[in-house]
Amino acid sequence: MAGLWISFLSDYGLDDACVGVCHGVIARHAPDARVIDISHAVLPQDVEHGAVMLAGAVGYLPRGIHLALVEPLGTDGRYVRGIAVRTADGSIIVAPDNGLASLAWEMLGGVAEVHEIANRELWLPMPTAVFRGRDVYAPVAARLAVGLPLEDVGPGLDPAGVVQLRPRACSVDEDHIHGEVVDIDHFGNLALNITRTDLEAAGIILGDPVEVRIAGRTLTLRFTHTYGEVAVGHIAVCEDSLRRVMIAVNCGRAVDVLRVRRRAAIVIAHGPREPRSRSVASAEPLSRSAYI
Numbered sequence: 001m002a003g004l005w006i007s008f009l010s011d012y013g014l015d016d017a018c019v020g021v022c023h024g025v026i027a028r029h030a031p032d033a034r035v036i037d038i039s040h041a042v043l044p045q046d047v048e049h050g051a052v053m054l055a056g057a058v059g060y061l062p063r064g065i066h067l068a069l070v071e072p073l074g075t076d077g078r079y080v081r082g083i084a085v086r087t088a089d090g091s092i093i094v095a096p097d098n099g100l101a102s103l104a105w106e107m108l109g110g111v112a113e114v115h116e117i118a119n120r121e122l123w124l125p126m127p128t129a130v131f132r133g134r135d136v137y138a139p140v141a142a143r144l145a146v147g148l149p150l151e152d153v154g155p156g157l158d159p160a161g162v163v164q165l166r167p168r169a170c171s172v173d174e175d176h177i178h179g180e181v182v183d184i185d186h187f188g189n190l191a192l193n194i195t196r197t198d199l200e201a202a203g204i205i206l207g208d209p210v211e212v213r214i215a216g217r218t219l220t221l222r223f224t225h226t227y228g229e230v231a232v233g234h235i236a237v238c239e240d241s242l243r244r245v246m247i248a249v250n251c252g253r254a255v256d257v258l259r260v261r262r263r264a265a266i267v268i269a270h271g272p273r274e275p276r277s278r279s280v281a282s283a284e285p286l287s288r289s290a291y292i
Contacts, residue, residue, distance in 0.1 A: 003017070004033040004066030006145050009054050010133060011042035011070070013144045018131070022067075022138045027123070029142035036061060041174030041236030045072035047100050049262060052182050055103035064105065067131045067141040068095040068153070082136060084144065084153050086130045092150060092216050094141040099165030099181050101229045111159040113292075138172045174267035188253025189227075194245040194267060199223060202270065210237055211270030217267050237268070245278060 006026060012018040019040050026035060034262055036058045042050040047192035048072035058066060072111075085093045085101060088109025094117070095101040105111055117140055120127075127135035140153055170179035170193050177198050183191040204210055204223055212219045227236040235254065240246040240286060245268075247254045 001197045004030065004145050005036065006030070006033050006141055007036045007038050007058075007061050007064065007066045007078060008040075008069075009038040009043045009050060009057070009067070010040045010069040011046065011050060012040045012133070013044075014040055016132070021134050025134055025138040025146075026142040028189065029139050030145045035146045035147050042070050044260065045070065046262075047072065048100050048124070048165060048167060048189040049183065050100050050271070051103045052167065054101065055107050056183075058104040060108050063089055063144045065141050066091060066095075066101070068093065068100050069136060069137055070100050071096045071098065071132065075094065076188075079132060080163075082132070082140075083114055083240055084110045084117055084140065085114050085156065085162070088112055092144050094144065097162050099163040099189050101195040103161065103167070113150065113241040114159050114162055115150055116154040116157055119152060122148075122153060162188055168193065170198055172198055175202050176267055178270070179204050179245075179266050181260060181264045181266065184231075184255050184262055185240075189240065190247040190254050190258070190260065190264075191240050192247070193241070194266075195243060196239060196245065196269045197267065199245065202268070204268070204270050211271045212237065212272055213269075214247070215258050215264060220273040222271075239273045253287065 022034060026033060039053055042053060048068050050068065053066050064095065073079060080097050083095060083097045085105055087093065087105045091108055093101040093105055103196050117136060122140050122143055123175040124139055162263065168180065170177050177194055179192045179194040181190045182193045206223055206225060208223050210223050212221055221235055223237045224230060226238050227250045230236045230250050232251045234250055236248050236250065238246060238248060244274055249257055
């Protein structure tokens with residue numbers, strides 16, 4: 001695998017040594033590999049959150065090994081099997097078979113082949129039951145980075161038999177859209193499972209007033225190009241860097257203002273019609289309900 005790149009995403013956080021230890025295991029087995037930490041702030045055991053985050057990042061990463069670790073126990077109290085997936089672009093994703101990597105491999109052209117991570121000779125000696133990232137996944141990812149054939153990690157699997165995550169989609173109902181918060185970034189912005197295309201399907205175009213219903217509140221805002229087009233402290237409906245519609249506060253944190261969590265329901269509808277002669281560049285909130 002040219003380049004010796006390993007990307008790393010997990011829900012491990014940075015409050016203890018877990019991430020550093022995984023880096024150490026990788027360095028022992030692939031000392032020339034370069035590791036890109038995508039994020040370790042996935043919500044604990046939230047596979048869907050990790051899948052959305054990985055899919056949003058993978059298109060900007062170099063071809064290589066993508067190590068993704070969010071691994072809650074199954075309903076039987078056991079961990080699911082691990083898999084190594086070669087994608088159409090030649091990358092290999094190392095992850096649990098719980099759907100975590102499924103959105104990402106679609107971004108990379110789909111699955112070319114899958115193998116179960118079953119060869120215990122590649123794992124650390126005496127692996128524990130509670131830190132498979134260190135004992136199983138990190139050493140396998142490192143060995144793949146330095147050229148281990150994919151088939152050596154374990155038996156091949158039918159790609160149709162691995163878990164495919166199907167995230168909830170928004171729904172457009174004439175002049176309004178039902179959606180939800182899919183991510184909350186470091187700045188407190190709320191990313192939605194809604195795109196500009198969805199807004200346009202409901203008759204909402206850039207510059208239009210919109211009515212937003214979320215967390216028991218109704219706000220009258222404007223769909224702007226960026227949150228910088230509203231006054232400091234005001235809320236905007238705009239697009240984020242991944243072209244998702246987001247709720248943001250200029251120089252503030254929408255998550256703190258609205259007090260919502262990921263998966264919070266939201267409804268966006270066209271607001272009161274105005275004469276089109278009004279400048280849309282000002283993008284000021286249209287009612288005191290939008291003031292902070």
